[in-house]
Amino acid sequence: MGWPLLGETLQFFAPNTTSDIPPFVKKRMDRYGPIFRTSLVGRPVIVSADSDLNHFVFQQEGQLFQSWYPDTFTEIFGKQNVGSLHGFMYKYLKNLVLNLFGPESLKKMLPEVEQAASRNLKMWSSRNTVELKEATANMIFDLTAKKLISYDPEKCSENLRECFVAFIQGLISFPLDIPGTAYHKCLQIEIDQGRKKAMRMLKNMLEERRTKPKKIQTDFFDYVLEELQRKDTVLTEEIALDLMFVLLFASFETTSLALTLATKVLAENPLVLKKLTDEHDKILRERENFESGISWKEYKSMTFTFQFINETVRLANIVPGIFRKTLRDIKFKDYTIPADWAIMVCPPAVHLNPERYKNPLEFNPGRWEGIELQSASKHFMAFGGGMRFCVGTDFTKLQMAVFLHCLVTKYRWQPIRGGEIVRTPGLQFPNGFHIRITEKKKEEEQKSQHITLLASPDNDQASHYEI
Numbered sequence: 289m290g291w292p293l294l295g296e297t298l299q300f301f302a303p304n305t306t307s308d309i310p311p312f313v314k315k316r317m318d319r320y321g322p323i324f325r326t327s328l329v330g331r332p333v334i335v336s337a338d339s340d341l342n343h344f345v346f347q348q349e350g351q352l353f354q355s356w357y358p359d360t361f362t363e364i365f366g367k368q369n370v371g372s373l374h375g376f377m378y379k380y381l382k383n384l385v386l387n388l389f390g391p392e393s394l395k396k397m398l399p400e401v402e403q404a405a406s407r408n409l410k411m412w413s414s415r416n417t418v419e420l421k422e423a424t425a426n427m428i429f430d431l432t433a434k435k436l437i438s439y440d441p442e443k444c445s446e447n448l449r450e451c452f453v454a455f456i457q458g459l460i461s462f463p464l465d466i467p468g469t470a471y472h473k474c475l476q477i478e479i480d481q482g483r484k485k486a487m488r489m490l491k492n493m494l495e496e497r498r499t500k501p502k503k504i505q506t507d508f509f510d511y512v513l514e515e516l517q518r519k520d521t522v523l524t525e526e527i528a529l530d531l532m533f534v535l536l537f538a539s540f541e542t543t544s545l546a547l548t549l550a551t552k553v554l555a556e557n558p559l560v561l562k563k564l565t566d567e568h569d570k571i572l573r574e575r576e577n578f579e580s581g582i583s584w585k586e587y588k589s590m591t592f593t594f595q596f597i598n599e600t601v602r603l604a605n606i607v608p609g610i611f612r613k614t615l616r617d618i619k620f621k622d623y624t625i626p627a628d629w630a631i632m633v634c635p636p637a638v639h640l641n642p643e644r645y646k647n648p649l650e651f652n653p654g655r656w657e658g659i660e661l662q663s664a665s666k667h668f669m670a671f672g673g674g675m676r677f678c679v680g681t682d683f684t685k686l687q688m689a690v691f692l693h694c695l696v697t698k699y700r701w702q703p704i705r706g707g708e709i710v711r712t713p714g715l716q717f718p719n720g721f722h723i724r725i726t727e728k729k730k731e732e733e734q735k736s737q738h739i740t741l742l743a744s745p746d747n748d749q750a751s752h753y754e755i
Contacts, residue, residue: 295327333630336639339666348676356613405694419720425544433541436508451486565696595656601670605636608713
């Protein structure tokens with residue numbers, strides 16, 4: 289169980305570069321089996337790499353288990369954040385968010401997602417290099433902030449995203465408020481600047497909407513304001529603002545990590561890249577109007593793309609642990625888990641189980657052929673599970689699929705530097721992933737001009753050129 293108070297927290301958060309099951313978990317699985325006890329941040333925790341127990345935990349939420357996160361999490365995201373609410377209030381907020389991320393809303397959002405991807409890729413291709421993790425995070429944040437609160441960074445005097453960036457290092461670092469640690473610095477920024485500044489900006493926007501209400505709902509803020517003004521509402525301004533804060537933060541960090549890894553994997557797997565490109569080129573060839581945007585029918589036809597996305601997030605394991613808390617003593621198989629203990633479901637151990645996934649460390653999108661995934665399963669929980677299955681899953685998949693379509697049909701890219709992966713235990717690119725992006729059309733024009741020049745009768749070396 290480790291040292292008093294600290295427990296095994298230091299070992300749990302120790303950086304590693306493996307793509308396998310985290311060393312902390314793997315070592316203890318080999319010694320104790322798929323269910324074992326530890327102590328993290330001063331609290332007893334049961335770690336589960338057992339698919340049956342994981343499924344049981346998710347299915348019994350609200351009855352035997354409830355969502356729980358360390359105090360450091362709630363200090364950053366607010367005590368009224370959606371992850372800390374339970375029962376009716378959580379279901380109410382989940383339905384509220386589905387108004388933004390439901391199928392009908394995504395159909396309307398599709399053209400905007402494509403325009404954002406096309407615009408940013410065009411801009412990045414004009415640069416010598418681009419750091420993809422940061423660039424995609426900016427792209428996704430701007431898009432989500434526009435849909436949530438009609439935020440336009442060019443028209444706003446304060447940069448909203450900068451308020452959120454400060455939290456990331458603290459969240460993935462040693463979570464004790466000890467002077468000198470990244471978390472301590474993050475907490476100080478959060479108290480003095482970051483969170484207060486972001487919440488003040490959101491509160492001011494809400495007040496402005498109150499004084500100048502719109503006749504037609506144009507974003508999620510309008511919908512929230514309407515809910516707040518209802519006489520029978522259970523929504524409070526504090527909960528509404530915390531919800532906005534969490535949605536904005538979650539929107540850019542996880543999806544940008546997945547897109548960065550996806551682009552890196554494609555550069556390393558030319559056969560996968562070819563198959564993905566063939567699927568998207570086929571969509572363009574069969575389109576009546578080549579210049580028209582992606583239709584919903586085309587999006588739903590991206591079979592291999594969704595297999596590729598599933599395989600990317602399986603190996604990414606962006607969320608290394610999903611926390612719950614027992615509401616009473618629980619018996620499971622030969623184990624008894626005391627009331628008020630934390631349970632950490634370990635997705636990497638499930639996703640990298642060789643009994644379920646042949647050659648689990650191999651990137652193989654074909655393993656998903658013929659498998660329909662509408663939600664989590666015992667063996668796949670990249671987006672959570674149970675009643676807390678991520679409501680933004682379909683939005684994430686939409687953004688990834690559309691970005692990949694724009695990327696592989698119009699551009700080529702070359703890794704320049706970075707791309708090294710470190711887990712602490714969450715996925716990070718400490719040196720970023722710097723790539724050079726070139727338009728296929730421009731590249732082909734340049735090649736054509738080069739060939740024409742070499743083949744010119746005035747060129748003494750015309751007989752030596754190669755195509």
